[in-house]
Amino acid sequence: MALLGHRGSGKSTLLGLIGGLDAPTSGKVYIDGVDITHLKERALTRIRNEKIGFVFQAYNLIPTLTALENVALPVQFARQRRFSPSQRAQEVLEMLGLSDRLDHRPAQLSGGQQQRVAIARALANNPPLLLADEPTGNLDTEASAVVMTALHDVRRNMNTTVVVVTHDMDVAAQVDRLILLVDGCVVEDIDPRSSAQLAAVKQLKEQLDKSKSAGAQA
């Protein structure tokens, strides 16, 4: 699923609410059937650790740790550990094609590789939900394609729900469900896989491009 919208439309805020990073002023958030709206920070941390994986635009890897150590971290701090940290980290990294980069620090990896390490870290505890905030925002086209492929693989192979925040229509076109946000409100909920709705997506893209160029001229 992708959350699409202009800057300031509320994409990241929604992501933060879903991920238990922020608390809503009204309404409720359920994760895996559990209302997390009023949970204490301690419980939220546990939910984040066990049920949610986060991927950020700037990767946010711990610079002093290797790829393997970064990925092993959530497993080490899991309250109920289901995996061996190193073994699990190695397994996920291999799955994402990084078996030859296990002992590299973030600074020794390319942007695409860093983002894949970040995805691996998010998947370390095998969460049912993966939240990705502009995962391709800092990447070139080729690296973006690799990352999106990885996310598709994750969804397919691990049965994980992936929510991607983006304003990139190319990314948005690859998802199963697209939600358009404007000023904090959901204005469209589209399945881009149907031909009719794909046309709607194209139209949306044109509208977005127009408004972008108008903004640039202004």
Add this chain to the structure above:
Amino acid sequence: MFEQIAFYVGHSLNDLCVNGRRTFFALLCIAAGVAAIVSLQTLATMIDATLRGNLQANNRGDIQLQVVTAGPPEPGSRLYARMQRAVNDGFLNQEVANFFGQDLFTEYRVSARGLAEIRRWLDTQYPGEVQITYRQALGNMLSLVLGAGNGATVTAPATGNQATHLTPILIDAQVYPFYSAVTSLDGVPLAALFKSPSDIVLSENLADTLDVKVGDVVHVTGASVDFTLRGVVPVEAEVKTIGLDALNAIFGFYYLDSRAVQYFNNLETQANVLYLQLKDPARVEEIDRAILRQFPYFDSTTTEDLEQVYAELASNLNQLVTVMGLLSLLIGSIGIVNTMQVIVRRRTLEVAVLKTIGLQARQVTVLFLVEAFIMGVVGSLAGIVLGWGTVFVLKSAAEVFVAQQLAFQVAPGPALNGLVVGTLVTTVFGFLPTLSAGQVRPAIVLRPSDAIVPKAGCLGTLAALVLMMGALILIVRGLVDSWQTAIAIIVGAFVAAGVFYVLLTILIWLVGRFFPSFGVVDLTVALRQMRVGRRRNATTLLALVVGVFSLSVITLFTDTITNMLDYALNEGFGGNAVVTTINPMMIPRLEETLGAMEGVRSYQVTRSYGVRLVSLERAGTGETLTANDVRGLMREGIAQGGLMYGEAADRPRLVDQMMRSALGNLGGIDLENLPRTNVVAGRGLTRDDAGAPALVVTESDAVRWIGINVGDRLTFEFTGGGSIFGSSTGGEQEGSGAGVTITFEVVGIAEGGGMVNMGAAPYKRP
């Protein structure tokens, strides 16, 4: 669990390595504080161990006995009578040194018969318990300083070099000293060096002066044979007492076997100092008391006396260490708080990420605490090494201070102390910033911003402050004697820091709000940012203020101690060491030696002249008093002086003594190098006084009784041949000859207690 700890440690180490420069400064901050503690405590331990470990060696025995040397006792007293009887019985030898017809001083020594009597008494009272040996000088003090008596000069025929003003030491080399054998530079003990009575052992400085080597022959004045040099010993062998033994250090000394007495005319075996070695050192005080009861004319020094002196010294050192340690701690602590704040602030995003992936707030806090702990351990270890290095630098200064060679020792106590205090302080002071790290909101990971400053919250901050105070009180309690003091110091320091923080916050706000920006945009923005971040800026400024303040206090403290010592020494003696000579002809040689001596920064020569008061002309009334009138005033003063003087008020001898003491000597002061003087009235002497009959008198009972004031004119007759010191300088300086009468104007009255404060200007040519 183990994996988590491994992560904490590994991550902290990685972070410290990656942030090399910042880590380095933080470590330096901790290391400096720990180094100060370790070096000072190690030094104090070394001094304490050296002094207390060498009590018997420093005392040359368990008990040291000398005949009362501070002048003869008051005639008529029981001690005086007893000493005269000891002299009449041949127990003591009495020698009165005459100089130009005046009794200069009286020296008492234990005669051969006295020695035998003491030995007999000890064998009777304490059979097999006490061993005794002695040390004998060759001539008396006068002949020694004149360089003319037995043993006062040593000549090396091979080189033609001559040395004077030496200290000859006659000993029984087979037993002297009882403790800590004196060895030659090549490690041979005295007992092995002396094979015959005509052997001699020189101090290193004397051997250098004579330019002789082992096997050479030297001649000692007054001896009928030449002596063969068997060894050279370090000067420290006979420089054992703090501030004393200056002549040994400057001119040197030599050892002769006690049997060498036979080679000198008119010399018999006699002892200046007796050394006693006890089989059971625990009985030292008991035996000492018994000896003094039996032979009351002895002054004794026991190992316990020395221990008391050393304990006082060690206590003073510990106080110094305490103050320095506390100040170092303060600097280090504030520095650590600031460093940790910067670390946490810079890693806010990282903390948010860690919380996003599942780290609890307390786990984040522990993570940073581990980092602070590691920094504390590493910084403390570096500080220990640095401290030991510093000890090497401070060691030589301390050796001068205690007049002992200090053995370097890697004392585990101070190192452990430094490690514990350094680590504890770093961890405790790192706690508050790390607490704020735990409070970072994970949501900022989505919108990273430098402006977001993590805060610990009121309760957390309060808890952290209480914890810090508690830990610091525990640390300070280890340094000071009472809980109350420790609590007062820490609470006071925190309150002061809090007040400063508030004041600085207000000051920053005021500057940020009202300081004119003159329309410069950059300045306007800077001022606004300063105002917005006033709390953070106040903390930084507080760290800076405390750091600078502490450094200033340390500098001021060190400088004050130096100045106090300098001042006390100048007040009392005119310098760090006093070399007294009766023979003015020694002065050029002394000046030559001191000028070439390494470590002598400056010196001044103070000359003393014997005078007799002729008259006193009062400035206020114009009244002129004769010497007899002044004597009358003295008598009245003594009579009114209460118990201290009352009984002796009518004794002319006491009046005369006090007259001589107060107005019988003038010191000629080197106007180019004036000592510091505390003047209570008028002024001190200045360079402009050269050639003028200006006089500064020292405050004393006699001066008060006589009523000498600034502006009064005192007329003195220089006693010349009848004086102690005066005549030999006659002709060299204006007005110093016998019979000359000079009227001086009193220009100032100085604080009492120092011989050099009383000075007459014209007695030193500019």
